[in-house]
Amino acid sequence: MFYKSTRSQENANATAAQVIKQGLAADGGLFVPESIPTLTLGEISELCKDAYPIRAAKILSKFLDDYTYEELLADCSEAYAESSFVGGSAPLVKVFDNVYSMELWHGPTAAFKDMALQIMPRLLSRALVKTGEDRTALILVATSGDTGKAALEGYRDVPRVKIMVFYPVDGVSHVQKLQMASQTGNNVNVCAIRGNFDDAQNGVKEIFGNDAMSQTLDENGFFFSSANSINWGRLAPQIVYYVSAYCDLIASGACKLGECFNVCVPTGNFGNIFAGFLAKQMGLPIGKFVCASNANNILTDFLRTGVYDRNRDFYLTMSPSMDILISSNLERLLYFVAGSEKTAMWMKSLKETGKYGIDAETLAKIQENFVGCFADETATAATIRSVYTENGYLIDPHTAVAMYSAKDYIQSSDDTRPMVVDSTASPYKFANNVYRAITQKEPSSDIGALVELSELTNTEIPYPLADLEKRKINFNTVIDRRDMANAVLEYLNIR
Numbered sequence: 001m002f003y004k005s006t007r008s009q010e011n012a013n014a015t016a017a018q019v020i021k022q023g024l025a026a027d028g029g030l031f032v033p034e035s036i037p038t039l040t041l042g043e044i045s046e047l048c049k050d051a052y053p054i055r056a057a058k059i060l061s062k063f064l065d066d067y068t069y070e071e072l073l074a075d076c077s078e079a080y081a082e083s084s085f086v087g088g089s090a091p092l093v094k095v096f097d098n099v100y101s102m103e104l105w106h107g108p109t110a111a112f113k114d115m116a117l118q119i120m121p122r123l124l125s126r127a128l129v130k131t132g133e134d135r136t137a138l139i140l141v142a143t144s145g146d147t148g149k150a151a152l153e154g155y156r157d158v159p160r161v162k163i164m165v166f167y168p169v170d171g172v173s174h175v176q177k178l179q180m181a182s183q184t185g186n187n188v189n190v191c192a193i194r195g196n197f198d199d200a201q202n203g204v205k206e207i208f209g210n211d212a213m214s215q216t217l218d219e220n221g222f223f224f225s226s227a228n229s230i231n232w233g234r235l236a237p238q239i240v241y242y243v244s245a246y247c248d249l250i251a252s253g254a255c256k257l258g259e260c261f262n263v264c265v266p267t268g269n270f271g272n273i274f275a276g277f278l279a280k281q282m283g284l285p286i287g288k289f290v291c292a293s294n295a296n297n298i299l300t301d302f303l304r305t306g307v308y309d310r311n312r313d314f315y316l317t318m319s320p321s322m323d324i325l326i327s328s329n330l331e332r333l334l335y336f337v338a339g340s341e342k343t344a345m346w347m348k349s350l351k352e353t354g355k356y357g358i359d360a361e362t363l364a365k366i367q368e369n370f371v372g373c374f375a376d377e378t379a380t381a382a383t384i385r386s387v388y389t390e391n392g393y394l395i396d397p398h399t400a401v402a403m404y405s406a407k408d409y410i411q412s413s414d415d416t417r418p419m420v421v422d423s424t425a426s427p428y429k430f431a432n433n434v435y436r437a438i439t440q441k442e443p444s445s446d447i448g449a450l451v452e453l454s455e456l457t458n459t460e461i462p463y464p465l466a467d468l469e470k471r472k473i474n475f476n477t478v479i480d481r482r483d484m485a486n487a488v489l490e491y492l493n494i495r
């Protein structure tokens with residue numbers, strides 16, 4: 001299986017190990033597989049008997065065929081160990097009627113990013129060997145909160161890798177900030193920037209695209225790699241849990257083998273939902289994808305009108321991991337629906353004017369699969385409250401955005417297929433806002449909210465968040481966006 005760029009018409013010639021190592025394609029596009037492997041109903045039926053790590057190894061081996069099945073199984077078994085994902089890797093919980101929550105946040109940082117970032121460092125380590133690389137990888141990450149911590153945990157103390165994380169200083173929750181600032185490990189660095197997530201992401205993309213900078217790194221024995229969801233190594237592992245959810249629906253009797261289910265995904269960079277789309281292209285019986293946005297509803301508008309326009313107000317919301325105006329992985333969907341020529345043209349227009357409009361045919365193809373819905377702040381808070389009081393189920397603001405959108409879709413359509421809502425963060429990661437939404441009262445403090453929420457709802461604080469306020473702060477630097485490149489050189493001790 002070979003990979004190519006979304007923006008190039010050339011034949012695919014990069015291996016999975018190469019694309020995982022490299023991150024972004026040389027022309028600025030994203031790597032995509034040359035074809036999509038199939039998953040038959042017979043195979044799905046077999047996967048239903050397997051534990052999560054085996055499901056993961058079998059599906060990954062279809063895309064990463066330069067890794068042996070034994071290598072993948074060893075990595076998946078470690079990544080998805082029960083000691084790490086306490087309570088299961090992606091358990092499905094019935095919330096009401098035929099709406100289910102797929103809890104993707106049982107890992108070591110309490111957010112769904114762990115599903116990919118516990119396995120990806122292992123894939124990168126192997127990729128360095130497979131490609132004969134002798135330099136050290138420098139992972140640069142722009143984060144709206146969850147990726148940063150999950151990447152730091154995943155790459156911590158991994159040999160021949162260093163990691164540097166940039167986050168918007170006022171764009172992440174207090175808990176997220178504490179999680180990152182208290183990071184340990186001998187190969188990690190964390191830096192806040194003045195700006196929003198898009199500033200951080202653009203800054204990282206510019207550093208990646210800066211040839212002089214790459215050369216300087218090379219001369220000093222380093223090369224850039226990425227852990228953002230633009231990296232194929234992030235996306236591939238996310239395909240697995242859609243298959244896993246289907247197995248669980250079958251086991252519970254909600255679906256018969258071959259019957260479709262729908263999926264609703266709280267969406268930011270479009271990685272999670274796109275992984276679901278790939279699962280469907282492989283053969284998994286998924287009907288509709290509800291793409292859920294918060295007040296930054298650029299994707300809702302795009303899916304309804306075909307016009308993507310980032311020239312609009314940007315809001316900081318209580319679901320910060322979705323406060324995004326450039327949804328990078330949408331490029332991969334455009335590529336699969338419309339091809340590389342049009343994709344390259346639209347991405348150029350986005351870069352130059354902040355805007356592009358797709359043709360009617362492409363829009364129609366996208367709308368066969370995707371519906372856009374959004375929840376503003378009031379609807380998000382009301383949903384946290386109602387799902388807790390009516391269904392006894394506690395959800396975080398990102399999951400609430402999706403839960404509201406799922407209900408909105410179900411009410412406005414006659415689609416009665418089972419709906420799986422991706423639950424992407426533990427409610428405790430956003431305990432202050434969750435507490436406020438349920439009680440309509442202020443918690444004593446952002447950190448005090450964890451204990452107060454636990455006492456109020458009689459649920460446990462997950463292990464990764466249990467002793468946060470006692471941890472030592474190791475990183476507190478704040479810099480301007482234009483100083484990001486210098487900060488990188490300084491971290492590597494390059495003059």
Ligand SMILES: *Cc1c(COP(=O)(O)O)cnc(C)c1O
Nearest residue numbers: 146268269270271272321424425
């Ligand atoms: C990253 C994240 C999202 C958005 O996922 P994308 O793959 O970027 O669309 C949603 N919710 C939470 C909690 C996240 O951390």
